[in-house]
Amino acid sequence: MNEKLEKLYSMNRPDKESESKPQIKLEFKIGEKDFNVAGESALKVKKTLQQLGLKTEVVRNVAIIVYEAVMNVVIHANYGHLKVIIVPEKVVVLTEDTGIGIPDLELAMKEGYSTATNEIREMGFGAGMGLPNIKQYSHKLNIKSQVGVGTVLEAIVYLSFKDKIVKAGVV
Ligand SMILES: Nc1ncnc2c1ncn2[C@@H]1O[C@H](COP(=O)(O)OP(=O)(O)OP(=O)(O)O)[C@@H](O)[C@H]1O
Ligand SMILES: [Mg+2]
Secondary structure (H helix, E strand, O other): OOOOHHHHHOOOOOOHHHHHOOOEHHHHHHHOOOOOOOHHHHHHHHHHHOOOOOOOHHHHHHHHHHHHHHHHHHHHEEEEEEEEEEOOOOOEEEEEEEEOOOHHHHHHHOOOOOOOOHHHHHHHOOOOHHHHHHHHOOOOOOOOEOOOOEEEEEEEEEOOHHOOOOHHOOO
């Protein structure tokens, strides 16, 4: 990993303070042009959250975030990885990629804005709705990007008291 990328990633470590709390971490590699990894990782995360007894709505929201974030790495970047960290009060979805980066984040967040190629659009993607949906379904969204280097996306879904993993008896 190059120095610039390392610096970019270190700016955005997920929740240092939660590292001492009980947590479940799922990790996936996102390979180049790996169009299956988004669906596969979303399904795996969904199953894990269901097993933990989290609310249907939370499970669905996290699965959508995972799918859209991973798809963006596959479509717009070169490669990267996904981490999903489940701690008692929240689920953190983190993607880190090596790629062209996002020159204008505000523009990228707009509904309908997409730089997807015709080829990608023919595959049914490129509606420019991924990032707006991630924003809608998460409580907190933090994106850091450097042109020509890569992008780090962190989305957090907080769990209401009743959904706490501790209460579900898993940790
Ligand atoms: N990881 C990324 N690396 C580089 N550019 C990105 C990344 N994620 C998003 N973008 C940029 O932000 C734009 C908007 O992303 P968004 O997910 O909202 O739409 P989309 O991926 O183009 O279409 P859809 O998600 O609806 O299939 C993308 O078209 C692309 O220009
Ligand atoms: Mg997208």
